[in-house]
Amino acid sequence: MFDDDIAAISTPPGEGGIAIIRLSGSEVIEKANRVFKPRRLGVDLTQKEGYSLTLGWIVDGEEFIDETLVSIMRAPRSYTGEDVVEINCHGGTLPARRCLETVLKTGVRIAEPGEFTRRAFLNGRLDASQAEAVIEIIRAKTDKGLSLALKQLSGKNSNHFHELEDSLISINAMVEASLDFPDEVGEPDYGEVKSMFASIIGKIDQILAAGKRAEIYREGISIAICGKPNVGKSSLLNALLKKDKAIVTNIPGTTRDIVEDFINVRGIPVRLMDTAGIRATEDVVERIGVERSHEVIQSADLVIFLLDIETGITEEDLAVYESIENRHVIVLVNKEDLEEKRISEAQLEDLFKEVKVIRGSVKEDIGLEELEASIENMVLSGEVQADDMEIMLNMRQKQALLKARKHIEDALFALEDVPLDCLGVDIWGALESLGEITGKNLKEEVLDRIFHDFCIGK
Amino acid sequence: MIYKAGSYDVIVIGAGHAGCEAALAAARMGCKTLMVTMSMESIALMPCNPSIGGPGKAQVVREIDALGGEMGINVDKASVQMRIINTGKGPAVQALRAQADKDEYHKEMLKTLLDERNLDILVAEVEEIETSDSRVTGVITKTGAWFACKAVIITSGTYLKGRIIIGDLAFDGGPGNQFPSIKLSDSLQKLGLKMGRFKTGTPPRINKKSVDFSKMIEQPGDERSLRFSFVSPRMERPQLSCWLTHSTGITHQIVRDNLDRAPMFSGVIKGKGPRYCPSFEDKVVRFADKDSHQLFVEPEGRATDEMYIQGLNTSLPEDVQVQILKSVPGLENVRIMRTGYAIEYDYVVSSQLKLTLETIQVEGLFTAGQINGTSGYEEAAAQGLIAGINAALKVQEKEPLILKRSEAYIGVLIDDLVTKELDEPYRLLTSRAEYRLLLRQDNADLRLTETGYKIGLVNEERWHTYQEKLHILENERTTLKRTTFTPADKNIAEFLASKNSAVLRDRISLWEMLRRPELKIEDFVRLGLISDNDLDILEQLEIQTKYEGYISKQKEQVQRFEKMESRHIPDDINYDDVYGLSNEALQKLKQFRPHSIGQASRIAGVNLADINVLLIFFEKQRRK
Numbered sequence A: 001m002f003d004d005d006i007a008a009i010s011t012p013p014g015e016g017g018i019a020i021i022r023l024s025g026s027e028v029i030e031k032a033n034r035v036f037k038p039r040r041l042g043v044d045l046t047q048k049e050g051y052s053l054t055l056g057w058i059v060d061g062e063e064f065i066d067e068t069l070v071s072i073m074r075a076p077r078s079y080t081g082e083d084v085v086e087i088n089c090h091g092g093t094l095p096a097r098r099c100l101e102t103v104l105k106t107g108v109r110i111a112e113p114g115e116f117t118r119r120a121f122l123n124g125r126l127d128a129s130q131a132e133a134v135i136e137i138i139r140a141k142t143d144k145g146l147s148l149a150l151k152q153l154s155g156k157n158s159n160h161f162h163e164l165e166d167s168l169i170s171i172n173a174m175v176e177a178s179l180d181f182p183d184e185v186g187e188p189d190y191g192e193v194k195s196m197f198a199s200i201i202g203k204i205d206q207i208l209a210a211g212k213r214a215e216i217y218r219e220g221i222s223i224a225i226c227g228k229p230n231v232g233k234s235s236l237l238n239a240l241l242k243k244d245k246a247i248v249t250n251i252p253g254t255t256r257d258i259v260e261d262f263i264n265v266r267g268i269p270v271r272l273m274d275t276a277g278i279r280a281t282e283d284v285v286e287r288i289g290v291e292r293s294h295e296v297i298q299s300a301d302l303v304i305f306l307l308d309i310e311t312g313i314t315e316e317d318l319a320v321y322e323s324i325e326n327r328h329v330i331v332l333v334n335k336e337d338l339e340e341k342r343i344s345e346a347q348l349e350d351l352f353k354e355v356k357v358i359r360g361s362v363k364e365d366i367g368l369e370e371l372e373a374s375i376e377n378m379v380l381s382g383e384v385q386a387d388d389m390e391i392m393l394n395m396r397q398k399q400a401l402l403k404a405r406k407h408i409e410d411a412l413f414a415l416e417d418v419p420l421d422c423l424g425v426d427i428w429g430a431l432e433s434l435g436e437i438t439g440k441n442l443k444e445e446v447l448d449r450i451f452h453d454f455c456i457g458k
Numbered sequence B: 001m002i003y004k005a006g007s008y009d010v011i012v013i014g015a016g017h018a019g020c021e022a023a024l025a026a027a028r029m030g031c032k033t034l035m036v037t038m039s040m041e042s043i044a045l046m047p048c049n050p051s052i053g054g055p056g057k058a059q060v061v062r063e064i065d066a067l068g069g070e071m072g073i074n075v076d077k078a079s080v081q082m083r084i085i086n087t088g089k090g091p092a093v094q095a096l097r098a099q100a101d102k103d104e105y106h107k108e109m110l111k112t113l114l115d116e117r118n119l120d121i122l123v124a125e126v127e128e129i130e131t132s133d134s135r136v137t138g139v140i141t142k143t144g145a146w147f148a149c150k151a152v153i154i155t156s157g158t159y160l161k162g163r164i165i166i167g168d169l170a171f172d173g174g175p176g177n178q179f180p181s182i183k184l185s186d187s188l189q190k191l192g193l194k195m196g197r198f199k200t201g202t203p204p205r206i207n208k209k210s211v212d213f214s215k216m217i218e219q220p221g222d223e224r225s226l227r228f229s230f231v232s233p234r235m236e237r238p239q240l241s242c243w244l245t246h247s248t249g250i251t252h253q254i255v256r257d258n259l260d261r262a263p264m265f266s267g268v269i270k271g272k273g274p275r276y277c278p279s280f281e282d283k284v285v286r287f288a289d290k291d292s293h294q295l296f297v298e299p300e301g302r303a304t305d306e307m308y309i310q311g312l313n314t315s316l317p318e319d320v321q322v323q324i325l326k327s328v329p330g331l332e333n334v335r336i337m338r339t340g341y342a343i344e345y346d347y348v349v350s351s352q353l354k355l356t357l358e359t360i361q362v363e364g365l366f367t368a369g370q371i372n373g374t375s376g377y378e379e380a381a382a383q384g385l386i387a388g389i390n391a392a393l394k395v396q397e398k399e400p401l402i403l404k405r406s407e408a409y410i411g412v413l414i415d416d417l418v419t420k421e422l423d424e425p426y427r428l429l430t431s432r433a434e435y436r437l438l439l440r441q442d443n444a445d446l447r448l449t450e451t452g453y454k455i456g457l458v459n460e461e462r463w464h465t466y467q468e469k470l471h472i473l474e475n476e477r478t479t480l481k482r483t484t485f486t487p488a489d490k491n492i493a494e495f496l497a498s499k500n501s502a503v504l505r506d507r508i509s510l511w512e513m514l515r516r517p518e519l520k521i522e523d524f525v526r527l528g529l530i531s532d533n534d535l536d537i538l539e540q541l542e543i544q545t546k547y548e549g550y551i552s553k554q555k556e557q558v559q560r561f562e563k564m565e566s567r568h569i570p571d572d573i574n575y576d577d578v579y580g581l582s583n584e585a586l587q588k589l590k591q592f593r594p595h596s597i598g599q600a601s602r603i604a605g606v607n608l609a610d611i612n613v614l615l616i617f618f619e620k621q622r623r624k
């Protein structure tokens, strides 16, 4: 509440441009450093002085999220008077959100409305005469946040949350009644508890998936087409766009720069990027193009990796694949229309375990439909319209749901090994996390439920 | 004719469980104390069930004990049965419960009170609290005795305007056939205190000689010798059993046939009763699909034939009570010894209290126990102790004692009382404690003995014993962590196999090994690996090892919680000066006058923005 580590996107949401994620607190530099991969090797954010800028990537494990410029301000010379990190994301809103989520994984929590301003004031960074203005800001932000959240929770979507809330209350009531009224209420049936946990996790996942879907449909995704020269990347871009946007020739190294355009794949807005074929080259222009290819590929949400059936899988292909292995990839084996087939099924299976492989021909329009289906499938995590839930989740709600889910998972994991009171810690934790979304004191509701469901009384 | 009868530091009105603790605490802390009771018989009376302890409550009794209070010691002297409840459900909710001999309980407490040098007992009825400038100056009795004093603690239970209801019969009365206290409530109202009205009830008592126990299930006590107080001697004493029977379809039909005569439903009873203790008629109506309810028949003491029927509290007319009883297996030929009744009473709306249990309106006036809208002997005793301590500290011009939610159930109880609006009598539940895993009955002494010592209620002898316990615990912990085993240790391998416990892969300490749920500390004592310490020590070590992960999780939560609690709000804050509070928050803050930012955040109607507004206000004040 007072000096723990907080973060939020501090630029107003909008299309394109630069979005800034601001972090404040005593450990934010160290935590930001954990998810930061500097452009120049050996650079360490924790060693940087105040008011310094560092170029690099925000990474989630192996995954590159966005290229960023990170500025560090050290207490007390910062906006809030605490250590502050500002991450300038290049890629616009969506990557900024991903960066924020990555940062939150280090134990930084999402800031309350107006919290940066409040800290600034409490730490003496704002003049006493500004107190009333600060209060106005905090009130306005809180009220706005509240009315938005309430709007999202009302109407069509409300029953999904209510159902979730209801099952959490009911499992809490079951456990607490057994602990507090042992004369009247027996031990809960562990089989039932287990299946309730599973169904709660299922429900949370469903809501999260629906939220993600809504986000994808609204914000869209970026797809990079990559591969060695002459595999047919530009041809694929043109085919998907249904227009001749990129130059196609049979000379390897035709595309030298990123060619991009927007299409709609089954309702999902997609930013499609054709890249220069990747190979070692002496040509200065081509080399710059290859470098750019690498950058684009690393920040794309999805990579389509093209192979040429006629050339077979070469050293060049393997080198390209190595650089994209840890990203979301769909492999398209192109030019199936040709006689000469130098790629065998066995080879593909061996190389691309658990990776979607499509065989087709851009020229003959074979496999493109399958490609679109796979794209949709992949970005929606396979849950394409499994239900008709439409939920927009803001970052706070999403985080709260993830927290609740983690608690239930922990409880499920420990179910057989720990007594009921310990389980209670996580079951209650899950309910509390959900309370952050609905803004209700669910503890009282648990009591109401106990007295409603169980006949208690001496 | 009013005459000057004497002068005391502290006067306690009422001699129930709250009054006894309050009077003893104040007297033991060196205050000249007077305890006023309406009769000697009602001292430490247990007018409802004959049991003490159970989930949430056992922890409180242990806390009272660790702080130097009397309840634990007294029930140890007077118990007829002890059991541990919730044994399989984890250390936090395991709870000791005693069946007490009501008469012995009263007598033992009386002995202790009479032994107290600084304490006088007076049989009288206080009718007026005298104040000057909103400060307590004395009390006046019905018969005109005027006593000057510096602090008053009212612990009058359900006596304030008590009204007994049995069927269509209703009369003024206190619990257990005592007189009610009529004028005191008016006096409090005159002082500006807002009063509310609650209801509670008690079942009929029956004659043991008329019960056929062969039709009931016996519930004996635990074999081992158990005790509430950390300092009571471990004693083996003969135990009395409780008996389990149940209501039948016929019972429920009788209730339904007579609902028109039930004051609960006819509108005669207006006060709100507790949901956790509904009347039997309420249960039959609300859970119409249940064709049977459990009934426990419990002895009220060794020397009496009276037995209490837990589960059957009722205010139906006496003739219906008899019919109901006779429809229960084992009670076919029952004879009633005492009729069940409902009682309505005035209580002080507890949002008018500070965390010290002093009223906001009147300096030096404290209230404790059922008068504050709580139920239960244990809850009452806990408040009495805290009020007694704080009255004494106030008289001695010392810092008050406030227990946090993170350190004691007593803290949870009082914080709830002063930050919530009660709509039913308040009872402690383990689920009300957010740091339940830390507030266990086994570690109450570790949590609170030092506090008790500092305020002077824990004597040197007890302090010494406690220090010794700490020392042993520390040594044993070190040993457990230092003693290690490897997969090559044959004896251990055999032992693990015999317990179906996984074989060792690496070197592992005894401390880590004890985490395994299937291994018990006694096993290691038997193997000679852990010294055969007192049971309390072994239990403590086992809990500390087995639940280390969850315990440290809760400790982290506590750290966050305490940051908010430690931001105090000055007593003299004028909320009208605070710019930017919502109307609701303004009104609630004025009403509850929270002690800290943390407490303010728990008041319904005060939201995050309001908390921010307060923080900014304080910062602005500071810079002035």
Ligand SMILES: Nc1nc2c(ncn2[C@@H]2O[C@H](COP(=O)(O)OP(=O)(O)OP(=O)(O)O)[C@@H](O)[C@H]2O)c(=O)[nH]1
Residues within 6 Å of the ligand: A227, A228, A229, A230, A231, A232, A233, A234, A235, A236, A247, A248, A249, A250, A251, A252, A253, A254, A255, A256, A275, A276, A277, A278, A334, A335, A336, A337, A338, A360, A361, A362, A363, A364
């Ligand atoms: N037979 C056949 N030829 C294809 C197919 N797809 C593309 N081609 C041909 O492959 C050649 C290279 O196509 P591009 O689309 O320019 O290849 P690229 O991968 O963009 O090449 P660079 O830009 O040089 O890296 C062209 O002559 C295309 O006509 C296909 O499915 N079948």
Ligand SMILES: [Mg+2]
Residues within 6 Å of the ligand: A233, A234, A235, A246, A247, A248, A254, A255, A275, A277
């Ligand atoms: Mg090209």
